[in-house]
Amino acid sequence: MSQQNYIAYHKPSIGTEEIEEVVATMQSGWLTTGPRTMQFEKEFREYVNAPHSLGVNSCTAGLHLALAALNLRKGDEVITTPLTFCATVNVIIHVGATPVLADILPDCNIDPASVARRITPRTRAIIPVHFAGLPVDMDAIWTLARRHRLHVIEDCAHAIGSFYRGWPIGAGNPESGAQSDACAFSFYATKNITTGEGGMVTTHDETFAERMKVLCLHGISKDAWKRYSAQGQWKYEVLEPGFKYNLGDIQSALGIHQLKKLPRFLETRRRYAKLYSELLGGMAELEIPLEKADCEHAWHLYVIKLNLDAITINRDEFIALMKERGIGTSVHFIPIPLHPFFAPYAHLAQNQCPVTMAMYPRILSLPLYPAMTEKEVIHVANEVKSLVRSVSKTTTLAVAGGR
Numbered sequence: 109m110s111q112q113n114y115i116a117y118h119k120p121s122i123g124t125e126e127i128e129e130v131v132a133t134m135q136s137g138w139l140t141t142g143p144r145t146m147q148f149e150k151e152f153r154e155y156v157n158a159p160h161s162l163g164v165n166s167c168t169a170g171l172h173l174a175l176a177a178l179n180l181r182k183g184d185e186v187i188t189t190p191l192t193f194c195a196t197v198n199v200i201i202h203v204g205a206t207p208v209l210a211d212i213l214p215d216c217n218i219d220p221a222s223v224a225r226r227i228t229p230r231t232r233a234i235i236p237v238h239f240a241g242l243p244v245d246m247d248a249i250w251t252l253a254r255r256h257r258l259h260v261i262e263d264c265a266h267a268i269g270s271f272y273r274g275w276p277i278g279a280g281n282p283e284s285g286a287q288s289d290a291c292a293f294s295f296y297a298t299k300n301i302t303t304g305e306g307g308m309v310t311t312h313d314e315t316f317a318e319r320m321k322v323l324c325l326h327g328i329s330k331d332a333w334k335r336y337s338a339q340g341q342w343k344y345e346v347l348e349p350g351f352k353y354n355l356g357d358i359q360s361a362l363g364i365h366q367l368k369k370l371p372r373f374l375e376t377r378r379r380y381a382k383l384y385s386e387l388l389g390g391m392a393e394l395e396i397p398l399e400k401a402d403c404e405h406a407w408h409l410y411v412i413k414l415n416l417d418a419i420t421i422n423r424d425e426f427i428a429l430m431k432e433r434g435i436g437t438s439v440h441f442i443p444i445p446l447h448p449f450f451a452p453y454a455h456l457a458q459n460q461c462p463v464t465m466a467m468y469p470r471i472l473s474l475p476l477y478p479a480m481t482e483k484e485v486i487h488v489a490n491e492v493k494s495l496v497r498s499v500s501k502t503t504t505l506a507v508a509g510g511r
């Protein structure tokens with residue numbers, strides 16, 4: 109297949125609005141954190157219904173800041189999911205705590221019952237990940253957190269545009285008053301909105317917000333920083349060794365316009381996901397992603413599960429054959445226990461995740477992004493179907509819905 113017709117796994121949607129705003133930023137003379145980041149922070153916290161927001165240069169930085177602000181100590185345990193990007197676990201190790209992996213549900217999200225079984229007197233926090241943009245059962249997580257006095261930091265890298273029980277991820281549950289300590293979002297190139305690289309961390313706790321802000325910029329006291337930037341004063345005080353995690357105005361120039369386009373992006377993602385599910389549902393050789401009645405999926409990823417018993421090839425071969433057919437696919441994620449960095453923990457009973465390990469060889473992410481055309485979505489679905497048929501152990505022609 110020619111490169112021209114190749115359907116890439118991902119392509120960003122950057123328009124003239126973003127380009128013109130970046131140029132205007134460069135002409136303004138203010139390149140680092142300034143007025144555009146302040147505007148983006150404000151519009152973002154209004155979108156997710158949280159009173160405090162801090163622009164950061166990645167979601168990883170946001171997760172690290174939130175964990176650092178919890179003042180964890182060596183020996184403290186933080187429970188998260190094994191089906192996530194390595195960053196979620198790396199930051200736990202960076203603050204000196206011990207990562208503990210809970211298993212997942214068939215919908216690929218962390219299983220609150222498994223979390224409950226992992227809680228020990230050393231547990232300090234839970235980091236749920238809203239996998240693919242499908243919200244975690246947060247009420248169950250918040251109930252556990254309240255009962256055991258645990259912190260909750262949400263990894264919202266996939267969840268820009270996700271709604272849990274009527275509220276955007278980031279808002280908590282205003283009806284019950286339950287909230288997480290912080291929520292970290294990603295604007296990485298492939299995410300639902302992008303600044304190239306970037307992120308945002310939101311919280312409902314003013315003190316926590318101030319602490320993250322100090323840690324975000326070298327540990328320089330907020331008042332000193334204000335005087336420094338507003339009045340051009342040169343004096344500042346470093347209160348603790350912080351990080352360099354701020355989001356600059358060139359990135360925020362992109363973010364301001366991406367956020368404006370988010371409703372349109374989400375509408376397209378939902379429409380394409382529905383189309384995939386209509387075209388691929390009911391086949392014996394694969395399962396389509398699960399949804400939840402009380403949640404709105406942000407459809408960051410469209411992950412199918414192959415029924416390996418029903419086909420003659422494995423997932424890796426499936427990916428290679430899709431590539432031969434001119435379609436890029438991906439896998440989210442290689443489970444944490446399979447990475448060498450996690451080897452010292454992988455054998456421990458507290459990190460055994462049989463559901464995840466059985467899921468991993470079956471999962472495959474199809475291309476899904478607003479820059480795709482509907483025709484391309486239909487083409488991808490047809491290629492998946494035709495490939496599946498060619499490697500099916502049984503003839504699926506007679507299976508209901510498997511036309």
Ligand SMILES: *Cc1c(COP(=O)(O)O)cnc(C)c1O
Pocket residue numbers: 165166167168169192193195196237263265266293294295296306307
């Ligand atoms: C992308 C991603 C991150 C990291 O986001 P960055 O902005 O690249 O740091 C963290 N967690 C998950 C689940 C992700 O998919």
